[in-house]
Amino acid sequence: MLYEYECKIIDVPITELRNKIEKNGGKRIHSSVLFRRYLFFLPNNKQNGFIRLRSEGRDRVTLTCKIFNPRSKYPKEDEIELKANFDDAYHFLLNCGLKQKSYIETKREKWSHPLVKEIVIDHWPGLEPYMEIDCENEKNLQKAINMFDIEKKHIFYEGVHELYKSKYNIRKNEFINIPKLDFSNFKKQLTQNKKRKTLKRKRARKYNGNKSTKKNSSRRTRRKNTK
Numbered sequence: 001m002l003y004e005y006e007c008k009i010i011d012v013p014i015t016e017l018r019n020k021i022e023k024n025g026g027k028r029i030h031s032s033v034l035f036r037r038y039l040f041f042l043p044n045n046k047q048n049g050f051i052r053l054r055s056e057g058r059d060r061v062t063l064t065c066k067i068f069n070p071r072s073k074y075p076k077e078d079e080i081e082l083k084a085n086f087d088d089a090y091h092f093l094l095n096c097g098l099k100q101k102s103y104i105e106t107k108r109e110k111w112s113h114p115l116v117k118e119i120v121i122d123h124w125p126g127l128e129p130y131m132e133i134d135c136e137n138e139k140n141l142q143k144a145i146n147m148f149d150i151e152k153k154h155i156f157y158e159g160v161h162e163l164y165k166s167k168y169n170i171r172k173n174e175f176i177n178i179p180k181l182d183f184s185n186f187k188k189q190l191t192q193n194k195k196r197k198t199l200k201r202k203r204a205r206k207y208n209g210n211k212s213t214k215k216n217s218s219r220r221t222r223r224k225n226t227k
Contacts, residue, residue, distance in 0.1 A: 001067065004077040005141045008156040009131040009148075010163065014121060017131045020148045026113040032123065033057035035106045038090055040098040042067075049075070050101060053093060055086040056108070063089070073157045074138075105182040115144050125186035127163055130156075164190070 009017065021028075037054040042065075049067035056062060064079040082089055094100065111119040116135050123129040133148075135141040145155060156162075161175040168190055181189050 001065070001076045001078050003072070003074045004066070004134065005074055005136065005138050006132055006134040007141060007145070008158075008160075009133070009150055009154050010156045011128075012131070012150075012154050014129050014131075017121065017148075021111050021113070021119060024113070024147050026111045026119060029110040029112055030058070032107045032109045032121075035108050036086065037104050037106075038093075039101040039104065040093060041101050043098070051093070051098060053086070053089055061086050061089055101176075102178055103180045103182075107183075113144070115140055115147065119144075124160055124163075125181055125183045126190065127160070127167065130163075 033056065035054060035056055037052055040051040040053070042049050042051060047067055048070075049065065052062075052064040052066065054062050054064065061082045061084060062079055063082055064077060067076045069076065084092075105125065107123040109121040111121075113119060116133055118134050120132045120134075121129055122132055133141060133144050135144060159172075161170075161172045164170045164175050165172065170190060178189060
């Protein structure tokens with residue numbers, strides 16, 4: 001399993017990013033395409049990561065295992081391309097016992113350049129599009145950042161959940177547990193999950209409060225009985 005050396009370029013107009021890519025010899029592979037993905041929990045729940053089945057348009061389907069390490073800003077990733085129908089592959093993984101985590105839609109525009117594995121412009125529901133640079137090693141990643149003349153304030157190594165947190169005040173554990181996120185109804189999907197989490201926390205506090213009240217009442221009763 002190899003490290004994925006990548007970073008996001010945020011808060012820069014997309015037209016400006018495209019101009020930077022073209023100016024430095026990049027070539028567009030395809031314009032914006034709808035990507036559909038199912039995320040699954042890892043069988044080993046002690047690891048922080050996920051398994052992803054993704055339809056990348058144009059009859060391309062990939063299966064990816066991604067694992068995050070708190071000691072590194074770069075995740076580890078294994079990815080293969082499947083010669084299978086997206087829906088068939090989805091049902092196969094379910095039949096293998098994998099537990100579905102979420103379904104997410106995004107749009108992606110892909111570019112190529114000799115220095116990088118790929119350059120993409122990603123558009124997630126409810127966020128401004130951003131550029132992502134993916135390289136074979138950290139040295140090439142830094143070269144690409146310098147080549148495109150990217151200011152440090154626009155370089156972002158965190159996951160997309162941090163962008164949602166910044167814009168919608170959604171916690172990481174709330175975002176990663178959203179069961180569905182697409183372009184048709186993303187505002188409702190984002191707020192619904194937040195409301196569910198808030199309700200669960202209120203119920204938990206109420207339950208713990210009731211338990212505490214019962215314990216105190218039981219102690220008072222025992223004291224009376226011993227007098």
